[in-house]
Amino acid sequence: MKIATEWGKKWRCSFNQDKSKVVVFGQRKRGETRWTLGGKEIEQVDSYKYLGLDLKGNLKWNMMRDRITKKTRRTMNTAWAMGIQSGHLSVVAADMVWKVLVRPIAEYGAEVWGEDRWDEMEKIQRDMGKRILGLEQSTCNEVILGEMGWWTMKARRDMLRLRYWRKLLKMNRKRIPRQVYDWEVGRTTQKTWCTYTKRLLVELGLGVKWENQKINENCSEWSKLIEERIQTREECRWRKTVTEKPKLRTYRLVKTKLEFEEYLKTDDVKGRRLLTRLRSGTNFLRIETGRREGLPSGERMCWFGCDVTEDEKHFLTECHLYEDLRKEIRTVEGGGGTRATDLGLMLGSGSSESLCTVLEYIKRAEARRRRIL
Numbered sequence: 247m248k249i250a251t252e253w254g255k256k257w258r259c260s261f262n263q264d265k266s267k268v269v270v271f272g273q274r275k276r277g278e279t280r281w282t283l284g285g286k287e288i289e290q291v292d293s294y295k296y297l298g299l300d301l302k303g304n305l306k307w308n309m310m311r312d313r314i315t316k317k318t319r320r321t322m323n324t325a326w327a328m329g330i331q332s333g334h335l336s337v338v339a340a341d342m343v344w345k346v347l348v349r350p351i352a353e354y355g356a357e358v359w360g361e362d363r364w365d366e367m368e369k370i371q372r373d374m375g376k377r378i379l380g381l382e383q384s385t386c387n388e389v390i391l392g393e394m395g396w397w398t399m400k401a402r403r404d405m406l407r408l409r410y411w412r413k414l415l416k417m418n419r420k421r422i423p424r425q426v427y428d429w430e431v432g433r434t435t436q437k438t439w440c441t442y443t444k445r446l447l448v449e450l451g452l453g454v455k456w457e458n459q460k461i462n463e464n465c466s467e468w469s470k471l472i473e474e475r476i477q478t479r480e481e482c483r484w485r486k487t488v489t490e491k492p493k494l495r496t497y498r499l500v501k502t503k504l505e506f507e508e509y510l511k512t513d514d515v516k517g518r519r520l521l522t523r524l525r526s527g528t529n530f531l532r533i534e535t536g537r538r539e540g541l542p543s544g545e546r547m548c549w550f551g552c553d554v555t556e557d558e559k560h561f562l563t564e565c566h567l568y569e570d571l572r573k574e575i576r577t578v579e580g581g582g583g584t585r586a587t588d589l590g591l592m593l594g595s596g597s598s599e600s601l602c603t604v605l606e607y608i609k610r611a612e613a614r615r616r617r618i619l
């Protein structure tokens with residue numbers, strides 16, 4: 247403080263004592279120390295907002311997270327009001343709105359603070375996805391991430407951290423961030439920025455990079471490498487849950503990769519939403535509504551006398567009630583005969599032409615079903 251005051255005198259500048267605060271970092275109790283700057287007393291506070299980050303004396307980030315959560319949600323709602331809701335915005339455009347306008351708010355400074363789980367922010371991302379896709383609240387999380395090809399927010403923060411780590415290693419040793427890094431690398435006994443970074447690299451099979459403290463790849467090569475590794479890790483975790491959840495019975499048959507689904511590019515909003523619901527297992531069919539009523543799985547039969555469970559496969563490829571509609575698909579598909587019974591095709595994995603006819607089928611079949619019931 248004395249040095250700063252001297253420096254101010256030398257360069258003829260004064261400090262705004264009302265705006266200046268003191269934060270004492272560490273776990274120790276607040277002492278009785280009085281702080282003065284330029285002859286005036288400075289208040290000691292628990293946290294201070296610096297460069298957009300709330301720095302807390304106890305080195306916790308909860309205050310900043312609360313603030314970022316609120317801000318992200320607010321921006322998401324604004325973006326929502328801008329047109330995603332009414333379906334005017336395509337899925338691709340809405341995805342862009344999320345990635346360009348909303349998500350950066352949630353990732354501000356995440357290179358530094360991002361290592362912990364943060365469920366609230368994962369939920370915000372999923373809520374956005376549900377809105378974009380027009381899905382029910384009870385839809386499985388894996389469907390939202392799966393259809394959009396999204397990573398968890400945690401995985402995004404891991405990527406940002408490793409990009410920043412390369413920056414640190416390439417930084418001039420005289421610069422302060424680099425000096426702090428060099429000092430921290432040696433402190434292995436405590437939980438620090440470095441200990442998590444090391445653990446992350448090891449987890450991604452890049453432990454040797456940490457050992458060498460050296461990255462030979464250029465910026466884009468390094469980004470590509472860590473993206474590939476994180477994609478593999480995320481896909482693996484995601485697929486594991488997909489195979490475990492009973493509701494995803496149909497989804498796991500047609501979806502194995504964590505990547506954006508091409509069928510979402512269609513401009514048939516109604517058909518697209520129905521198709522996603524069928525894929526997700528959270529839909530209007532007996533297998534799902536019967537579950538909500540508490541019926542055992544063997545008793546959720548098709549209403550139309552088919553004597554089998556009404557699941558997605560039955561609705562799309564078997565039920566006699568819609569046989570005539572399926573014939574039309576066969577005609578469009580070139581009269582192959584069996585193709586309209588191909589579940590993958592009926593769930594949107596075919597060409598864009600066949601997708602059109604499939605969406606038509608789904609809309610008409612669903613409307614007919616609703617009319618009869």
Ligand SMILES: [Zn+2]
Nearest residue numbers: 548550552565
């Ligand atoms: Zn039936």
